[in-house]
Amino acid sequence: MSEDADRHAIKMAKKKAARDKIMATKTDKKGLIIVHTGKGKGKSSAAFGMIFRCIAHDMQCAVVQFIKGGMSTGERDMILSKFSDICAFHTMGEGFTWETQDKTRDTEMAQAAWDKAKELIRDPANTMVLLDEINIALRYDYIDINDVVTFLSTEKPEMNHVVLTGRNAKEELIEIADLVTEMELIKHPFRSGIKAQIGVEF
Numbered sequence: 001m002s003e004d005a006d007r008h009a010i011k012m013a014k015k016k017a018a019r020d021k022i023m024a025t026k027t028d029k030k031g032l033i034i035v036h037t038g039k040g041k042g043k044s045s046a047a048f049g050m051i052f053r054c055i056a057h058d059m060q061c062a063v064v065q066f067i068k069g070g071m072s073t074g075e076r077d078m079i080l081s082k083f084s085d086i087c088a089f090h091t092m093g094e095g096f097t098w099e100t101q102d103k104t105r106d107t108e109m110a111q112a113a114w115d116k117a118k119e120l121i122r123d124p125a126n127t128m129v130l131l132d133e134i135n136i137a138l139r140y141d142y143i144d145i146n147d148v149v150t151f152l153s154t155e156k157p158e159m160n161h162v163v164l165t166g167r168n169a170k171e172e173l174i175e176i177a178d179l180v181t182e183m184e185l186i187k188h189p190f191r192s193g194i195k196a197q198i199g200v201e202f
Helices: 003-024 043-056 074-082 103-122 134-139 145-154 171-176
Strands: 033-037 061-065 087-091 128-132 161-165 179-182
Touching: 033 043, 033 171, 043 061, 043 074, 043 087, 043 128, 043 161, 061 074, 061 103, 074 087, 087 103, 103 128, 103 134, 103 145, 134 145, 134 161, 145 171
Parallel strands: 033 161, 033 179, 061 087, 061 128, 128 161
Antiparallel strands: none
16 A cells, blocks of 8 residues: 555544444433424425435334425325325425415414324334424414423423424524534525426425
8 A cells, every 4th residue: 555545544543443432432322302494405305314214114203294285295295105004194284374374274283283293292103203394383483382392301202203394493492402403505596596396395
């Protein structure tokens, strides 16, 4: 090997030893509260990636969509047509708030979605429950953030994972979460006049 390759091998061996030492201390397991927020694209996409990972491992899971309405999406169509036996899917919203323009109705739908979410989270058979766009419902106070925080802190089964997506996650939710990722918007085709496209956005 060249001198540069030798140096690289030694450096990587040291990194591996340090990494192995750190990993040896990580022995605990617990059900996680996971939040995907921020203005960037990919919050729901990343969450559905975890749902499909559960499906691939034959782990029962569930999805509750709080805002998105009846529009067909690739994730929903695939789960309903091929994996409904292992992943319950509930689309509880009627579209984005600027489309419905009916706060009373939006609040009723969000409350119904939250009731369904609690039912699914309480079920210890569900390894993961995705609450898609719940942060939007919380932002507009369709659901009480204190109710959500109290429920997740006291009633979520110990080993169940709950994933919550949407912009503007409340600080109270971030505080109790185990994993929080903020998607940062750097560039988006919508600003250049390109509409949402099948296979990318839905």
